[in-house]
Amino acid sequence: MNILIVEPFHTGSHKAWAEGYQKHSRHQIELLTLPGRHWKWRMAGGAVALAQEFNKKKLQPDLILATDMLDFSTFLGLIDVSQPHLELASGAIYFHENQITYPWSPTDSDKPLKRDHHYGFINYTSALAANAVFFNSEFHRRSFLEALPKFLKMFPDYNGMENVDLIAEKSEVLHLGMEFPPPPPEGGTGLEVADVKVPTLVWNHRWEYDKNPEEFFELIFRLETKGVDYQLIVLGESYKNSPPIFAKAKEKLAHRILHWGFAESKEAYFEWLRKGDILPVTSRQDFFGGSVVEAMACGCIPLLPKRLAYPEHLPAEWHEQLFYESKNSLYEKLKSMLLNINEIKEKVAPEKFVAMYDWSNLAPRYDAAMEHLIQKHK
Numbered sequence: 001m002n003i004l005i006v007e008p009f010h011t012g013s014h015k016a017w018a019e020g021y022q023k024h025s026r027h028q029i030e031l032l033t034l035p036g037r038h039w040k041w042r043m044a045g046g047a048v049a050l051a052q053e054f055n056k057k058k059l060q061p062d063l064i065l066a067t068d069m070l071d072f073s074t075f076l077g078l079i080d081v082s083q084p085h086l087e088l089a090s091g092a093i094y095f096h097e098n099q100i101t102y103p104w105s106p107t108d109s110d111k112p113l114k115r116d117h118h119y120g121f122i123n124y125t126s127a128l129a130a131n132a133v134f135f136n137s138e139f140h141r142r143s144f145l146e147a148l149p150k151f152l153k154m155f156p157d158y159n160g161m162e163n164v165d166l167i168a169e170k171s172e173v174l175h176l177g178m179e180f181p182p183p184p185p186e187g188g189t190g191l192e193v194a195d196v197k198v199p200t201l202v203w204n205h206r207w208e209y210d211k212n213p214e215e216f217f218e219l220i221f222r223l224e225t226k227g228v229d230y231q232l233i234v235l236g237e238s239y240k241n242s243p244p245i246f247a248k249a250k251e252k253l254a255h256r257i258l259h260w261g262f263a264e265s266k267e268a269y270f271e272w273l274r275k276g277d278i279l280p281v282t283s284r285q286d287f288f289g290g291s292v293v294e295a296m297a298c299g300c301i302p303l304l305p306k307r308l309a310y311p312e313h314l315p316a317e318w319h320e321q322l323f324y325e326s327k328n329s330l331y332e333k334l335k336s337m338l339l340n341i342n343e344i345k346e347k348v349a350p351e352k353f354v355a356m357y358d359w360s361n362l363a364p365r366y367d368a369a370m371e372h373l374i375q376k377h378k
Contacts, residue, residue, distance in 0.1 A: 001027045003370060004061035006054075008046030009069040011036025012237075013176070013290050014096055018067075020177050024363035027370065030061070039069065043099075043119050047071040051078035063370055068095045072126035090377040092132040092370070094174070095140060097287050098123045101147045103210050120151060128163055132373050133171040137309040140287040141173055174369060175312075176288045177362040180297040180354075181270040199341040200258065202276035202300055204235040204269075205283065205291045207242035215282040215327070217249040222331060224253070228338050232256045233276050235263055236291070273298035277341055280334050281305065289313065293357055296350035303334055314353050322348075 003025070005018045010033035022029040032053060034046055047070055055078075066072045072093050099119035123144075127133045135141035145168050152159040201220070205211040223230060232253055238246065238261065250260055263269035279300040281292055286308045293313060296302055304310040306323040314322055324330040337344055355361070 001062045001371065001374060002060070003027050003029045003063045003065055004054075004059060005029060005031050005033075006050055006064060006066040006070055006075065007031065007033045008042040008050060009036045009039055009067070010034060014067060014069070016179070017094075017096070017176060020179050020359050021363065021366060023179075024177070024359040026363075026367055030059070032059070040119065042069055043071060043122050047075040048078065051075050055080045062090075063374055064091045065370070066091065066093045066126070066130070068093065068098055068123055068126065070126065071122045073129035076129055090131045090373050091129065092134060092373060093126050093130040094134045094136070095123070095127075095144065095287075096136055096176075098140070098144050100124070100151050101143050103285050117151075117154065124148065124151070124163075127167045127171075128160075131170065131377050132369070133167060134174045134369070135171065136174070136176045136288040137312055138173050139309040139312065141171055145171065172369070174366055175357055175362060176290060176293075177359045177366065178290065178293060178297075178357045180294070180351075180358055181267075181274075184274060196277055196341045196345065198229055198231050199277040199338050200231040200233055200275060202233045202235070202273065202279045202295055204233075204273060204279070204295050206236055207238040207246055209243060210283065210285045211236075212282040212284045213243050213249075214245050216280065217245050217253075219280060219282070219327075219331060219334065220249070220253060220256075223335070223338075226335070228335055230256065230338055231258050233259045233272050234261070235259065235269060235272055237262050270294075270298055273300060276300045277345070278303060278334065278337050280330065281310070282330070283308070286310070293354045296354045299349075299351055301337065301344060301348050301350055303330065303337065305330075318348070318353070 005022070007014055007018050010018065010031075014036065018031055018033070022031060032050055034042060034049060050070070066075065072091065076091060100123060135144065145164065148164045148167070149161060152161055152164070203213070203216060207213065220232065234257065250257070258275065259272050263272055273295050276295065276298070277300065279292065279295045280303045282305070283289070286292065288309050292302060292304070292310065296313070302322055304323050306319070306325050311319065311323070324333050
């Protein structure tokens with residue numbers, strides 16, 4: 001079977017997902033992409049450029065798998081389906097995120113001008129046009145479908161409320177496939193560990209508002225006042241307008257920092273994660289939480305808010321110990337972890353919790369879903 005992945009924003013986790021599935025699928029997968037920049041323009045105009053490229057190359061896929069960054073209905077309307085083969089092509093969309101429930105940056109100029117609904121509407125019509133709608137987590141699927149009626153009610157008439165059920169009927173979850181690093185040379189199960197003299201905290205997310213760095217560093221500053229010993233690794237991609245708390249924290253916590261900034265390679269990134277012990281997470285939004293899963297795969301013990309997609313990553317028996325429900329609970333649990341790190345590392349093997357997301361486990365599920373879709377719409 002020939003599958004065409006159409007990705008207007010080919011960078012970061014979107015690129016890793018597309019190339020990961022291409023690498024691990026038993027089917028032939030071709031990528032049709034645009035560089036990952038100018039995300040609003042990619043959602044508005046990417047479909048036109050990619051449809052032109054599709055027609056130029058005379059592509060003949062059995063199935064088109066687009067992502068949420070594509071205006072899928074426009075793309076399908078512009079591609080040349082005059083060839084009989086393409087009349088049978090099925091179309092599916094994969095939601096890494098969506099613009100209906102994604103929290104908007106307070107500095108975004110579209111928000112006060114009330115231009116922000118356009119991008120959510122593209123997600124809605126794309127889901128409507130697709131034969132199947134895949135979400136990267138159950139939380140994402142549920143939150144999108146629950147938010148859709150309120151979103152549609154904003155419009156004056158002919159708002160298509162009946163379409164919510166149509167989209168729900170063709171929706172399912174395909175968790176994000178990921179490539180994890182191989183075990184460290186010395187091997188080990190994650191249960192037999194050397195004593196940790198000074199435990200190391202990790203931040204490994206994008207330096208943006210939705211990851212809530214203010215609350216993370218306020219937590220760390222609070223530890224400073226209580227004399228709790230720790231070290232700090234800060235990873236992740238920074239941007240021109242990254243929150244100013246990062247500059248403040250770098251100066252204030254200089255004596256604690258082992259590493260600060262974007263890792264020079266994926267290998268170096270994973271090596272820094274392996275040096276970490278605890279991953280306190282304060283994010284306001286994660287439809288899946290790829291950076292959290294990567295840290296867990298490298299042995300970092302997570303301390304997570306009990307919301308968003310995070311509960312899907314851990315067995316129920318670990319929820320009480322590894323989740324928090326308030327700022328004070330986060331602080332108290334983190335302090336306890338820091339003081340009892342050796343005991344905790346003997347019991348918790350976070351890499352085992354997330355092994356299910358390795359492409360070796362998920363690629364067969366993706367392939368089966370695509371094969372079923374083709375059979376259903378022949």
